[in-house]
Amino acid sequence: MNEKSLRDLLIRIKHDEISVDAGLDKLKDLPFEDLGFAKIDHHRQLRQGFPEVIYCAGKTTEQIVTIVEKLAEGADNNILATRASYEVYEAVAARIPDVEYYDSARLIVIRRGEQEKRGHILVVSAGTSDIPVAEEAAITAEVMGNRVERLYDTGVAGIHRLLCQTDKLLAARVIIVVAGMEGALVSVVGGLVDKPVIAVPTSVGYGASFGGLAALLAMLNSCSSGVSVVNIDNGFGAGYQASLINKLGEAGI
């Protein structure tokens, strides 16, 4: 309901093309669907370029299945549900065709829009144990229509594994760096490239890692410029933002 559509609406009211009450309804009736326990934001694809993503944690299976069904009705865009258990996947798959499940990333994907692959996002991870979060980021970006490269297990304890592949770092438009423990990889990568770096701290570690706090603080204090940070284990958020950035480069928007 931007300025132009508001103007159009007022003109149509003035011209009696629609009644005042109908205009009022339109102004009040914003495009979401109320299920009681959830208000599905059908407007989000228009507003943000991608439909609402379902965060499954804390929702009942029944709630999730209902929301997915509503989103999938006549959808021409891919649908994504995060932090989904296998049990939730099975319940969804029993009601909707062609549902995919990514086990380590705990993602449910329903592909409805075959978007042109765009650009090139690089997902770098520090250790093998960080892969589930890295995959959450990578698949999220792919589902949103981006080409994604992966460079895994390149932690700074053996930094030559990273340095011999700086060409891969330099080739990407956006880089997501996923690391637990002390998260030092972010600063090293950030110092080598001239593209935005999105850092994802993971909860990999123990003791004074405090569930990822150590990596989070380290990344927020990175001495390398051009780095920003998302929540601990939030591969989804990194993939989402990387997609928004990659689109800018795609179109020269």
Next chain:
Amino acid sequence: MNEKSLRDLLIRIKHDEISVDAGLDKLKDLPFEDLGFAKIDHHRQLRQGFPEVIYCAGKTTEQIVTIVEKLAEGADNNILATRASYEVYEAVAARIPDVEYYDSARLIVIRRGEQEKRGHILVVSAGTSDIPVAEEAAITAEVMGNRVERLYDTGVAGIHRLLCQTDKLLAARVIIVVAGMEGALVSVVGGLVDKPVIAVPTSVGYGASFGGLAALLAMLNSCSSGVSVVNIDNGFGAGYQASLINKLGEAGI
């Protein structure tokens, strides 16, 4: 020293165009200047598109002035020093011509490259008290060659001040949101746009703000997608990353 230049170097050694020792020197002699207390990274502009930025906190005035002088020698790029006191500015200005000082943002700027203004970054701040950090972000981005718009004092306690200007939000390529206290502005802006949002928590607040921790945690947990976060009061870091992103859109890189 990328693959191509390495290949060229090897070919020149093979063809006796340069001696083995000279080649060895080139391979060892990476482009930084060692002042003892600092190693100036002259290579950074090539590698990252902007020269090394001087973080003044914890450095002596003498050290800062020396580093600035070295960076300014024959520079064709703007030079930036952050967290600089007025005293430091005076010491620099006594040795180098045409130095500017931005008081609330505590920035020293030396304009040496008149870059074409590019693109359009929007800096939104929640309250008047957040302006110093917002200005640090805005001026950093401007110094790096970007066009910057400002939208200040739009906190969610009077959300109509923001909502009536959503056209400004939608017009930007990248948005920096600066907010202290509970940082709620980030989530509201993040939910309205389809562009990347960089969140800057500030230390504005008291008590359970814990020096900006409340805003930082809130922003990291934003329910809006497309948001990433930099350190508390790190206006510089947000401006820097926004510049990198804006350039992608500029050139369709």
Next chain:
Amino acid sequence: MNEKSLRDLLIRIKHDEISVDAGLDKLKDLPFEDLGFAKIDHHRQLRQGFPEVIYCAGKTTEQIVTIVEKLAEGADNNILATRASYEVYEAVAARIPDVEYYDSARLIVIRRGEQEKRGHILVVSAGTSDIPVAEEAAITAEVMGNRVERLYDTGVAGIHRLLCQTDKLLAARVIIVVAGMEGALVSVVGGLVDKPVIAVPTSVGYGASFGGLAALLAMLNSCSSGVSVVNIDNGFGAGYQASLINKLGEAGI
């Protein structure tokens, strides 16, 4: 045992209507019942307008059942037990008739007083995952004799879902806002209304949510005036205080 009843007692002693020892007993014999492991505060209904509520966590099933039975003896007020498992409910229901169980809110309710429905409390929740805590608040308030409206899944990521229903916000006497993650909804609601807002942070979230700490700190630092906060996941506490406030409006006390 307020000033008036104390005066009455003294006068009756003076007039020999009751003996010194009986007076002494009255003064000593405050109205609670000692079960050894618990001292049931039968006086609370007189003092605070609602009988003691049983916090089940950490109590054995046997202890809970005994306390409920004592409270239910001849009660003419509703009885409430919080944080109750289904097993506890079954044990209570085996001994007392007409016990209700609210699954997601983990509440046991025994309706003994059919109070007139009073006033109007609005419970707003940010996401579907916050509903259990919101329901704990809503049912608590209902059991205490209030009319309760609900407005669920109105998080700020899709703020139009909230803004198109500001009439509902404005119609309530007290508003309870339940939100996890960054808790931004509280500040938005607080800025739109002129009624007291009680904020309930929830533990919905992960990583740097730190079990609800992020939402708690955000709410304590809300830039909107008129907001106060209860403990993380304390739907009961919010419902209880909202009921006290709502009663003020009811009677013009």
Next chain:
Amino acid sequence: MNEKSLRDLLIRIKHDEISVDAGLDKLKDLPFEDLGFAKIDHHRQLRQGFPEVIYCAGKTTEQIVTIVEKLAEGADNNILATRASYEVYEAVAARIPDVEYYDSARLIVIRRGEQEKRGHILVVSAGTSDIPVAEEAAITAEVMGNRVERLYDTGVAGIHRLLCQTDKLLAARVIIVVAGMEGALVSVVGGLVDKPVIAVPTSVGYGASFGGLAALLAMLNSCSSGVSVVNIDNGFGAGYQASLINKLGEAGI
């Protein structure tokens, strides 16, 4: 701009009483005044019953004076500025007549509306050192048109000082309890009354008080029902919410 006024506007457009463009302007032109560094929310008094309150921390004296002047132009409501130094007060008083300053509470008050004193809020403080915060709460409530009683230095180390005055506790419509250190006073008061209690933790204390964290956590975990909490040292916030609650009782709203 509520539903009724929106309907009126549409009818007037329909009837050609105002043009489409003028209607558009009205819809866009929300009532705030843009000073660049601040957007004064003149609408707030209509929306929330009291004009915008100026939080002085982090603002320059010049900014504060300008905002106060704008708010004071033709005001018929009291004006309040919090966390104001004496220097700021002097600068304001040099430009505006009849400005009052409350030293320990650090409040600037400009009385423009002589509101009828309403109701009765009780402010209880634990120790003498807590008085500045208690006064911030009390004066805020008075400025907003409430009658306020005070009961100071009634900490639980000498609980008879409180217990002998329970009649004062029972007489109030809302109670604000201000306490530092361990904040136990809140739970004692909360257990004695049937009215809402707003708890204000203060930073009074040392060592493991951690700047008021101990009192804050204690109050959030109060075993007494009917208690909610505001930020550390936030006397203003407590006074503001108490005023909203007291008004409900006043009018039987």
Next chain:
Amino acid sequence: MNEKSLRDLLIRIKHDEISVDAGLDKLKDLPFEDLGFAKIDHHRQLRQGFPEVIYCAGKTTEQIVTIVEKLAEGADNNILATRASYEVYEAVAARIPDVEYYDSARLIVIRRGEQEKRGHILVVSAGTSDIPVAEEAAITAEVMGNRVERLYDTGVAGIHRLLCQTDKLLAARVIIVVAGMEGALVSVVGGLVDKPVIAVPTSVGYGASFGGLAALLAMLNSCSSGVSVVNIDNGFGAGYQASLINKLGEAGI
């Protein structure tokens, strides 16, 4: 091995009553028994008046049983093991006669010394959920030869339950106060008595209780004098120290 016994030893060496090597052995051979995984401190009863107490958490059942057996050999003092599961109790009871198990307090007790009951320690608890920790304190003190009184479920939400029993508070030589949530009971009791109060915070609570941190900080910041604090849930430590204090009063040591 105090000064007197050292002097005796030297004199005996001088007088050839024992050889230098035997003297050396005595000086080296301090009274503990080395089991490899544990060094049983048989000297502790002499040094501290009670034998080593076994902390079972983190030890294997086999280790615990072996240590208990060694301590029980010819013991004429009671033996205590804390944080013991029922499984550990069963394993101990299978090897040693007359072992008792206290379920809620998770204590194993082997009574070998029938000490005269001494003095009078009062254990006060705030809520029914705090009883397991209170019992750990009470039984520890009893096993160490003290008379113990209990006053349970006297939380400040219904403070008359405590105030009507101040005679019990005043009669004790030492008072242990066990409370979770906000721990306010400690300050109230501390303000009423002239005897030392040992405060035990418990992990009873949720959300911003942070596992007992809220109660711990509150107790450390108590405004009442005469209070000291032990670790969260450390009923054993409180019972132990109370016993040491009670003995002082017993003997007028």
Next chain:
Amino acid sequence: MNEKSLRDLLIRIKHDEISVDAGLDKLKDLPFEDLGFAKIDHHRQLRQGFPEVIYCAGKTTEQIVTIVEKLAEGADNNILATRASYEVYEAVAARIPDVEYYDSARLIVIRRGEQEKRGHILVVSAGTSDIPVAEEAAITAEVMGNRVERLYDTGVAGIHRLLCQTDKLLAARVIIVVAGMEGALVSVVGGLVDKPVIAVPTSVGYGASFGGLAALLAMLNSCSSGVSVVNIDNGFGAGYQASLINKLGEAGI
């Protein structure tokens, strides 16, 4: 106002020895003096054996002087004010004779009661930097009528300094251990003695000492039994409790 005096009062009312209103007054008129900003608890000496101690932090000099004057009127007990600056001392000394000031301990003492020196408390400190807190404890105990021994700078980095003086440890009735940094001294002392140990963490240290948090946590987790803990830098609290304990031993109470 205990049971006996209450019974007496009732009998006197019954016998018309005092009127109902006078009785009412007696019941209401508890023994404190209300100065508005403070309620002086004259009853405390009766209730707790020592008059109210003035915590100076956060109070104005005027308030402190007034309270001291009230307490000193006809006092026959020593008077103590803690956390007092030299300026406060001067203001007090200008109005009251024979005031002493202890600089490093920041204590004001007015000696009015020459109590018999009792018993023997030992104050042990780890380092020279801990002496101010140790002196606060020692002087507090002395002012309350105890004999105090000192053993300073006996940190575990040179543990022979402590071990060669175990006779001093064993001779005391109560031991106060004052230590900053890692606070290890407490556990060593606690393992050597059979008397209660009161641990005082200090804020001596830097970095990860976090203002005394490291020592506080260490002391709470001491592996030695018989240890309890007071707030960081709370020498007063330790001296106070030690005095209560020492009195038990004095009289064989």
Next chain:
Amino acid sequence: MNEKSLRDLLIRIKHDEISVDAGLDKLKDLPFEDLGFAKIDHHRQLRQGFPEVIYCAGKTTEQIVTIVEKLAEGADNNILATRASYEVYEAVAARIPDVEYYDSARLIVIRRGEQEKRGHILVVSAGTSDIPVAEEAAITAEVMGNRVERLYDTGVAGIHRLLCQTDKLLAARVIIVVAGMEGALVSVVGGLVDKPVIAVPTSVGYGASFGGLAALLAMLNSCSSGVSVVNIDNGFGAGYQASLINKLGEAGI
């Protein structure tokens, strides 16, 4: 690829002993093996004197088995995997001969190099519950070719158990001290010896131990010089560093 081998390579290229492309490959082809989910750092043994150690937490069993197999191919060095469950051990043992499992330390060891036992590291632990971490340290050091002595259950609550064995402390080249709770043992040992001490805080404890935080902070603040600290429960890290230090003493490197 150090300076010497680089010079050799360049000379061979110059002399046409290898082609430019082959030289380029050598420069690019650093010695790791890419398995996709992991990049095995075969170079690490050359660089750091011991092959890559596998951190099993967060890796799938399949991933671990594959990595172990790759490392074991033709290995002439021992292989170590930490934080391994028994299930992982069984899966490894099913594919590779002569695999050992250390249950309490959760280590998998494959002995392939029979290194001469070197030097002498002493592992001291405070309590029996700390043994698993102590064993992780001890076995790690043994597997890396060191002689290791153990001194267990020597906590400061019975400090004579330690003091009578100072000869063992003085005999070692490096000392690892493993302690939970308050970690005081580190400072005592550190004050007795003139060799480096590596402190390992453990998560043994409860309540305000906060998962080992108390011991960690205590050790970082040790008043004894010569102490450094590794992560909570990081026996492996301590054993590894102790081995590096011990080698220095071995060879007089």
Next chain:
Amino acid sequence: MNEKSLRDLLIRIKHDEISVDAGLDKLKDLPFEDLGFAKIDHHRQLRQGFPEVIYCAGKTTEQIVTIVEKLAEGADNNILATRASYEVYEAVAARIPDVEYYDSARLIVIRRGEQEKRGHILVVSAGTSDIPVAEEAAITAEVMGNRVERLYDTGVAGIHRLLCQTDKLLAARVIIVVAGMEGALVSVVGGLVDKPVIAVPTSVGYGASFGGLAALLAMLNSCSSGVSVVNIDNGFGAGYQASLINKLGEAGI
């Protein structure tokens, strides 16, 4: 007082070479000097190879000067005082000849023993702002008789500054890495060398650095093996431990 000297003493007593009382004195009279406020540990040089180091923070100038004088009497070893202000230096220099002051490192040094320079410790720092802490480490090690190399301003934001000097890293026996902000340099260095690395987090940074906590946690969680950590800003502690380690290599101890 080790086993051998104890045996000698006993033999001499047996042979009447010294009296029992004299022997007793020797056993009691351990070598420290008691100044009341401090117990100077003259034994430390024998026990730990270097005399007691004076930590100046929290001590009065008078105390420091007295301790230094006592240590300097007839000393044949260098004397070190840390965290010393210039004022303290002046007071010391007024009483003792040949005192040096290191400004940025805040160290006082009195050279009394000209020890042979031994070995080779490398101090690496991340940024220019970290130099004061790095110098504290370097000078401490030098004063203790070690040869020290420095490599400053080699932060990972320009990692080529470090990588081109790996020969310097490989040449050292021990490496101290000093870094603030995110401390990533430690992990990079740790992964390149086969020598022990001592990490020193600094408080350089702001916001979520939390006074060095971010760097501390990062270093404790380093993915590189062979790293241990000292307290924030504890250059002294790192220099001290590095000296102990370097001596092992020196002598092949």
